[in-house]
Amino acid sequence: DHVYSSTWFLGLIAWLGLALILCSWRRQWPALQAARRWIDYRSPRQLSKLAIAETRLCPDGAEGLAKLTTVLKVRGWQIQTQQDRLAARKGVAGRVGPLLVHTGMVLLMLGAVWGALAGNRLERFLAPERSLDLLNRNGDSQLEITLQDFRVERDPAGRPEQFRSVLALSDSAEPQEISVNHPLRHRGITIYQADWALAAINVQIGRSPELQLPLQTYPELGDQVWGLVLPTRPDGSEPVFLSLESEQGPVAVYDSDGQALTLLRPGGPAQEVKGLPLRVASVLPASGLLLKRDPGVPLVYLGFAVLLLGGGLSLIATRQLWAVASDGQLHVGGLCNRNLAAFAQELPALLEEVQQG
Template structure:
């Protein structure tokens, strides 16, 4: 039993909780620096040649679960450890402190009051009358009172004692929501060109709804740099009936039945060309990372037998499109919808380039708990700022004095300034009532 008590005391130690918070913060930083939930090949390509920090190659990134930090076993274990620490701290310290603050403490002698942080003695001819006057002053200032004969106890700001408990409860709820979202959440990233759709399946493989892209446009600044992306979306049920139409853009997602669709990125999907007198050909584009970070293109044969190919490369739906020969020599440039470029006696014309909308779909069942946890923690933090103040007064008829003492869990200076003002008001009220009492 004693061993369990020591273990609980160690787990609920404040220094341990601060250390866990520091480790969790570092781990969260790793999740921000290292790309998350990519394919294994992506990590090998990125880190095998140049290990991260010179130490971790692709294999170690995957072994340490740094490719999915927030859903990794060790990260969830840290959250569980911190949650247990907060629960034990609340149970062992904050809850008893709240219960103690709700109990009235009865000081029976002036000697006890003199040992408090703040203590004053007011000479008076009528200690009992001044005690009643002090009770009335405190009541007018919304203090809670308990009077027993020649003694008085008062308190204010007890609600502040609830603050730490709410902060701990909010953090625990937040971590439960984050863990639930990491384990049960779904994340899907796709590029969809206008006119294409994506079927969203449940865990049984049954189509729940369909997401269709009606249009997509890229807003650019005068220099041609992307500023904003906008997609017109339609949601259809399993039978093809429309559920909702919405326009999304960066920082303005679509939320529907617990699913959130973000405008995340863009790409180039297809190019429509005409070679000579051929019909219009719509051909898919692929990324060409060897030519640049955002470069797309395709190899286009210029002869019916598939020979003499040229490479079309572009970085924007507005062009220009660079045309390279098989020997990697630049032949010329074409603008979409512009004049054709003659290649080997054949005119090559680009009709249009179709961009694709990069959509990020997320379903996180823990979001309500995360927001609720934040709200509870913020409420608790606000309540924690409320100072809990306590005052005691004893009427000493033998010595002709009113002894007053006080305590405060924070901002003791404010109470130290308030107590003399309170006694000054009491003295003024006593002086005003004394002539009336004498004439009576």
């Protein structure tokens, strides 16, 4: 159950993180720098070698470049013009996306490793009015948690549907309620409603006062079976076994041979067992609390946010376009890092708009 803090797992995480950093440094960062750097193509021959190239008649080269500049600016392109040529680009932010994706993954892994190495996890069962003290590294009390109330909500068939615990914290004036899927976060500690159990049973034997006796689980009898062995004689002889599966009862009573003697209802009347009146006053349930402190959670959330942002930016196509006016013709060529077919359809439409304008 410690796979995420094992040496081999942390080694794989470090290996993956190093691979992402090296990939970003050797591929993504140079690609971003190249996208931000203006490249000056001077001749039509250079443009003809690009992935997309078009040539249109243009008697007045200066006017054609001016119209193309206007159309591109309207569509959100960045323009750099020369005497008889221009360069344009759009969607440079798309080159930032892969860098952010890698950065987010590294942050996510750092947060996960930090939480695995520096986090704490504690599982405890608390009965109502019982407390749990959390100590810091110096042995001083950091937080005291008291269970004020615990309820098991059941469906008409008696199956548990929800568990609710009311907790009193030593540094909080108001009690806080937690339930399954609704934890409490307090000072970096998350308290989950994780389980339930039966802690004790209150019984009355004859005319004795009510006795609170602890219950223990019996896995050999079932997944959720609690019980205790109760002697019926002063010398401890003739014991009976009390067994129950929920705080609502019933409590089954068996003799030492395993023969069923009777059923007792919590809060019901006493019944004679081995010559003694035996009454079950109540059953005390216990709340199963899971306490977790994970200092890496903020870093994991930040990593996810950066990862999502980078993934969104990565969808933006980075487009580059060049135009050269020469000998009564307008030569246009372009590059695109994704969806080249759409760019190939857009370029002729763009030139048609220039000629019509």
